[in-house]
Amino acid sequence: MKRTNWIIVLIILLSVKVKAQNGVHQQSSLYEWPAEKEVRAKLDKWEDQKFGMLIHWGLYAVPGIIESWQICSENWIERDSTIAYEDYKKWYFGLQKDFNPLKFNPEAWAKAGKDAGMKYMIFTTKHHDGFSMFDTKETDFSIAHGPFASHPKKDVAKYVFDAFRKEGFMIGAYFSKPDWHSQYFWWSKYATPDRNTNYDIRKYPWRWNKFKQFAFNQINELMTNYGSIDILWLDGGWVRPLSTVNDEVRGWGAAIPEWDQQIDMPKIAAMARKAQPGLLMVDRTVHGPYENYQTPEQKIPEKQLDHPWESCLTLGTSWGYVNNEVYKPSSEVIRSLAEVVAKGGSLLLGVGPSPDGTLPAVAVSRMEEIGSWMKMNGKAIYSTRITADYHDGNTWFTQSKDGKMKNAVYCFPKEESPAASIEWKGNVPAKGSKMTLLNINKSVKWEVKDNVVKVHLPAALKNNPTVFGALAFTYPAK
Numbered sequence: 001m002k003r004t005n006w007i008i009v010l011i012i013l014l015s016v017k018v019k020a021q022n023g024v025h026q027q028s029s030l031y032e033w034p035a036e037k038e039v040r041a042k043l044d045k046w047e048d049q050k051f052g053m054l055i056h057w058g059l060y061a062v063p064g065i066i067e068s069w070q071i072c073s074e075n076w077i078e079r080d081s082t083i084a085y086e087d088y089k090k091w092y093f094g095l096q097k098d099f100n101p102l103k104f105n106p107e108a109w110a111k112a113g114k115d116a117g118m119k120y121m122i123f124t125t126k127h128h129d130g131f132s133m134f135d136t137k138e139t140d141f142s143i144a145h146g147p148f149a150s151h152p153k154k155d156v157a158k159y160v161f162d163a164f165r166k167e168g169f170m171i172g173a174y175f176s177k178p179d180w181h182s183q184y185f186w187w188s189k190y191a192t193p194d195r196n197t198n199y200d201i202r203k204y205p206w207r208w209n210k211f212k213q214f215a216f217n218q219i220n221e222l223m224t225n226y227g228s229i230d231i232l233w234l235d236g237g238w239v240r241p242l243s244t245v246n247d248e249v250r251g252w253g254a255a256i257p258e259w260d261q262q263i264d265m266p267k268i269a270a271m272a273r274k275a276q277p278g279l280l281m282v283d284r285t286v287h288g289p290y291e292n293y294q295t296p297e298q299k300i301p302e303k304q305l306d307h308p309w310e311s312c313l314t315l316g317t318s319w320g321y322v323n324n325e326v327y328k329p330s331s332e333v334i335r336s337l338a339e340v341v342a343k344g345g346s347l348l349l350g351v352g353p354s355p356d357g358t359l360p361a362v363a364v365s366r367m368e369e370i371g372s373w374m375k376m377n378g379k380a381i382y383s384t385r386i387t388a389d390y391h392d393g394n395t396w397f398t399q400s401k402d403g404k405m406k407n408a409v410y411c412f413p414k415e416e417s418p419a420a421s422i423e424w425k426g427n428v429p430a431k432g433s434k435m436t437l438l439n440i441n442k443s444v445k446w447e448v449k450d451n452v453v454k455v456h457l458p459a460a461l462k463n464n465p466t467v468f469g470a471l472a473f474t475y476p477a478k
Contacts, residue, residue, distance in 0.1 A: 028294050030287040031307040038278035042230060043292055046280060047308055048383040048401075049119035049170060050341055051374070054312060054350040055109065055160070056124050056319040059095045059131045061355040067320040068129040071180060074194050089192075093141070093181060096131065100147035104156065104357030106163035112351075112359055113164065116367035117374025119382070120170035122233045122348060123160050125222055127174075128195070130181025133157050134226070138218050141181050161226050172231030172282075173222050177215060177239040177263060184211030195238055202259050212263045219268055223275040230280060232272055233295075237285030239263060244286050265290045295348075300340055304390050310346040311336070315363055321352035327362050330369035331412075331469025337381065338409040338470060342396035344386040369468060377438045377472035380407035387427070395424040399477065408473045422471070423454045429475040438472040439464065446475075 034040055060067045069077060071092050073085055083091075113121060126132045132142035134157035144154045153159045161171050178195065179185045184207055190198045201208035223229060241262035265283060269290055273279045283290040293308035300311050313336060316325040333349065340347045351363050374381065384398035384407060391397065398407045406429070410422050428448050429435055435455065437444045445456040461467060 028285055028287040028291060031291070031294060032288055033307070034289065034292050036273075036278070039273075039280065039292065042278040042280055043308055046120065046170060046230070046293070047346070047385075050346045050381050050384070051116075051118050051337060052120040052122065052170075052172075052310070052346060052348040053113040053116070053118045054122045054174070054319070054348045055353065056127070056350060057156075057353045058124060058127050058133060058320070059092065059099055059129060060127070061321040061352065062095045062098050064321055064323040064355075066318060066322075067124075068127045068176075068180070071129060072195050073192055092129070096141065096146045098147075099143065099355065101353075101355060101357030102151070104151070104153055104159075106153075106156075106160045109160070109353065109359055110163040110167045110169070112364050112367050113169065114167045114371075116349075116371040117378060118169070118349070120172060120230070120346075121164045122172035122174050122231065123157060123164075124174040125157050126176050126179070126218070128176045128178050128180055128236060130176075130179040130185075132218070134222065136218055136221055138214055138221070139182070157222070158226055161229070165227060170230040171228065172233050172280075173226070173229055174233045174235060175219060175222065177234055177236040179211075179215070182211060182214060184208070184214055195236075196257050197261070200259070201261070215263055216268055216271070220271055220275075223272045223279075229276045231282060232276075232279055233282045233284070234290075235284055237283070240286045244288065300336065301343060301345070304343040304386055306344060306386070309344065310348045311340045312348045312350065314350040315366060316350075316352070319350045319352060321354050321360070325352075325360065325362070327366050329469075330366050330373070333366070333370055334373050334468050334470050335411040338396045338411055338472075341381050341384060342386070342390045342398055342409070373439075373468040373470065376441065377409070377470070379438055379474055380409050380472040389426045392424045392426055395422075397427050404477060405474055406477045408475075410471045410473070412467075412469050412471075419457065420459075421454055421456050423452055425452050428453055428478045430478050433476040435473055435475040438474060439467060444473070 034043065056067050058067065070079060071089050079088060125134050130141055132139060134142065135144035135155040136142055143156050148154050165171055185197055186192045187199050187207065192198045197208070199207065219232070238256060239261045242260040245256050269281055272281070280292045281290040282292060282295060284295050293310060295310055295312055297312045298314065315333065316327045318325065337347045351359065353359050380398060383401055385401050387397050387399040387406065389397065394411050394413065396409045396411065399405060406427055408424060408427060410424070428451060429446065434443050435446050436442070440458065440460070442458070444458065447454050455473065
């Protein structure tokens with residue numbers, strides 16, 4: 001196809017509002033606490049962090065399109081109808097020759113994350129398209145081959161993990177269980193009608209066993225060659241044992257085959273935890289012993305949950321890099337963080353680096369603003385736990401792990417300015433105790449009547465740049 005025609009195709013793709021991923025990443029309704037002491041201890045440490053960074057980076061960054069899904073032939077995917085599907089896949093996989101991120105600077109990413117107040121990170125070592133962002137020996141379809149092969153940091157995941165580890169982050173490796181480039185998952189003998197294997201694995205068990213070994217080997221590389229890893233974050237929940245496919249899963253809208261797609265999670269977990277003691281396994285949407293915390297995507301649960309979970313939200317509109325991205329105001333992210341933590345979760349915020357390896361300047365600016373708020377108000381977020389009466393109007397409540405201190409985060413609707421006073425019902429401070437407004441680290445006057453707490457705000461808050469849509473207070477519990 002002529003270059004001009006491909007440019008037209010890309011313009012069309014970039015202008016399309018991509019639909020939700022057809023229910024593929026729904027939250028599990030069941031939870032099973034891990035039995036291992038080391039895992040429970042790691043889980044408790046993870047629950048202290050509260051705020052993380054999810055980095056989607058791969059071939060899809062080059063044209064700036066939705067991550068991997070454009071090569072999936074399902075009716076919710078939008079593509080130019082004049083381009084044959086197989087030609088499109090060839091073009092997409094051929095982007096390997098164009099991916100040359102010469103400005104790759106993981107130290108800058110880690111600094112931006114730390115400046116934002118983030119405490120853990122998840123990096124896409126491989127998305128569904130099968131393109132590995134690490135120097136795997138299992139395939140040449142990776143960043144370590146092609147134009148970036150001669151770069152000293154061609155083993156991208158290694159340098160990303162090292163950079164964030166030096167900044168004190170808990171380290172997470174995202175890994176897609178499905179692999180649409182592998183002949184053991186999408187076999188070229190057949191068409192690829194949807195996200196699943198395109199052959200009956202009961203009829204070709206040898207091929208499916210080869211895929212299981214391929215996935216095991218790649219995860220083994222990540223667990224043994226990349227230093228200390230805290231979280232193995234497995235995506236692609238439609239690749240699952242048949243025993244976990246219930247009515248809820250069938251209601252997602254995704255095509256779930258009527259056969260067992262298990263990839264030997266007990267074997268993978270045993271290997272991974274031998275290499276990384278206490279490793280958190282996050283087999284997304286597949287309830288059981290390998291989903292150590294749940295991951296609702298692009299939403300916040302309606303009610304408080306009493307088990308570990310995180311909301312995966314994007315800073316912009318997409319997970320990966322897209323041209324002319326529109327980013328959320330920092331105040332919106334802060335309000336979401338307060339709600340998520342009060343409901344017992346953590347917030348994993350998605351940021352997509354550009355194809356040259358840099359973070360977009362607007363994204364960095366938003367993260368700096370969020371960090372300015374977190375620097376002053378982190379006491380109401382980090383290392384907190386849920387409290388029974390967790391919400392009243394615009395105010396969200398948390399408490400310290402020992403239950404001695406309560407925290408209240410008042411979120412202003414939209415960009416409303418602080419008034420002379422605010423109120424909330426319940427969560428009354430201990431009589432005569434001191435209440436501290438964390439934004440300015442000063443005590444404030446408060447009173448209570450009929451279980452309604454009224455807090456008088458300093459006039460100086462009117463033009464205080466550290467507010468960013470929310471005020472946080474801490475005080476001894478009643």
